[in-house]
Amino acid sequence: MKMNGARILLECLKLEGVDLVFGYPGGTVINLYDELMNVREIRHILPRHEQGGTHAADGYARATGKVGVAIATSGPGATNTVTGIATAYMDSIPMVVISGQVTTALIGNDAFQEVDMIGITRPITKHSFLIRNPKDIPSIVRKAFYIARSGRPGPVLIDFPKDVQIAQAEFKWPETVDIRGYKPNLEGHPRQVEKAILMMLAARRPVIYVGGGVISADAAGDLTALARRLQFPVTTTLMGLGSFPENDPLALKMLGMHGAYAANMAMTNSDLILAVGARFDDRVTGKIATFAPHAKIIHVDVDPTSIRKNVRVDLPIVGDVKDVLVKMLAELDKQADGLKELQANLSVWHEDISGWKEKYPIAYKQSTTTIKPQYVIQKLRELSQEDAIMATDVGQHQMWVAQFFGFQQPRTLLSSGGLGTMGFGLPAAMGAQAAFPKRQVICVCGDGGVQMNIQELATMVQNRLPVKIVILNNNFLGMVRQWQELFFDKRYSQTCLELPIDFVKLAEAYGAKGLRTEKPGEVEQVIKEALAHNGPVVMEFKISREEKVLPMVPAGASLNEMVLNA
């Protein structure tokens, strides 16, 4: 059947299982939006800024594991998606962004609202396509979704010129997708797995170090099973939180710059690190030269470029994390004796770890006069459902969430780990809530970052997305202020926000509910009231202003050189 290009694209989205897109209209997508009115199966949410829409698509993808879809018009609409695309790229989030483009004949002429989106996004997309002919739309869309979700996931851009949206073509859906230059290596090599098992059985001071790859491979269950079978302690990166239940005795919690003392000590003293879906980021390793000096490293990752990029690796295993973990579990079934022997060998190590955990647990000093941010996070955990989704913005509050929320399930934390994008939290929460209207979705922000995409409150109210927004208000750009306090003699250059904002009134102006307190005694009541409300709520907590995130490994220091109480 012949259709116009706009309709073909929408039919393709349906076939890819897309039921929700976030987008913003404009001149070069007006034809696409016109066709959208004829396609009932795709729900469309109109954010108030394309950055918000892109982060929402990202939040939707993180929470569901499906590909998030965002649409923007050419020029400024498209450039507004750039931060969202880069955020998704750094955290390996599957996303397809469709940008309008000027008519093919005008490309390159500096036409009105023309930008070279393919060029701008080249380093921050997994791949990109310019559609030149409507008959190519099905194969391009098919490839775009396949690339976005397979292997190490990531964002893919489709640049869609206006004339191609209008032109007619025969619609034919390709049954298969085959890209000769793109064949992700998903199967872990059995010999490598066998070797890994022998190394693990011989370990005396092992640690499993888990990253976001375990979550994107939907392998949290296998990872947990493996850790428990081996009785290996587990530490996670920010992106890995939720892949291993933090109430398990084997949990070391998060490692790295603001990681737990026990986690960083375990890494430093280990003789074997099993890295799974993690990439040895500098926030995690500290000073590379002194990182885990005695450890042999097994590195499991679907992306070969992650392996040996930052640290030496003794045994690389390229493959889908789930495939490798399942193979490891099967291999362990044959090792009853080895496992028994291993347990006897690990008792000293478990004692060391218990000692570190007791010596410096993740903790804070409670106060009866000012609200401690950590206390708010603990109360949120206590009062929310176990499957509640927690989105964060970027800054101190993000680290307090990571330290104190006690993540138990995968895909319950939405946080910009790699790019550290302020303004991410609120729209990401919105995207997750759109995917799961019945689940509790909470967003913790600072008073700085929340103002970077605050306009999406309107979208939440309009679309009945009852996100519970927590603002930990210290009237500072807190994380930068902390660095200035510790490393720049308290010279608070441009980090005091000065103008106090009435966030309650702001919420009300958008038609949301607003609550505020500065009394520790009222925290619980405010959270309860917010969670009971069936619309979006902004909770403003005025917190102790100069609270610091601790422990802290200063940038460039070794992992075991932690500032514990400054």
Add this chain to the structure above:
Amino acid sequence: MHHNSHTISVLVENEFGVLARVSGLFSGRGFNIESLAVAPTNEEGLSRMTIVTRGDENVLEQITKQLNKLVDVIKVIDFSDESAIEREMALIKVTAEDQNRAEVLRIVDIFRAKIIDVTPKSYTIEATGAPVKIDAILELLRPLGLKELVRTGAVAIGRGAKGWKG
């Protein structure tokens, strides 16, 4: 660790923007390109690039992995691991007046190069050979007055009977 020069052959889809993807990868990740030569192969839709780069083993490993990760890249061969033949062509314009003219001709002859354009004041030379050979002829010609130089960058092919499709 050696910061040796390495020659890499990359088979790519002849798609819109593929050169930008490859060169952008090098610049974005701080890898260096000494030369890059690219042209279509005998198989339709495919091009082959020869890239000469510099770096230690770790850098080279990252370069080949990152290249392989590009969707439009079909195959990457690092010629550090394989025995290969490398050739480059240079077009060289030299001052050739009076007493110089004979000397230039002698050098051209020794290197089995060719004169492809003549004026009363200059010769234009076409030289082909391994990049070291081009370097050598340039070293001899430079004192005589080099007016202009254009090099293609190296292209490389593996030795032996085994062919590399595309």
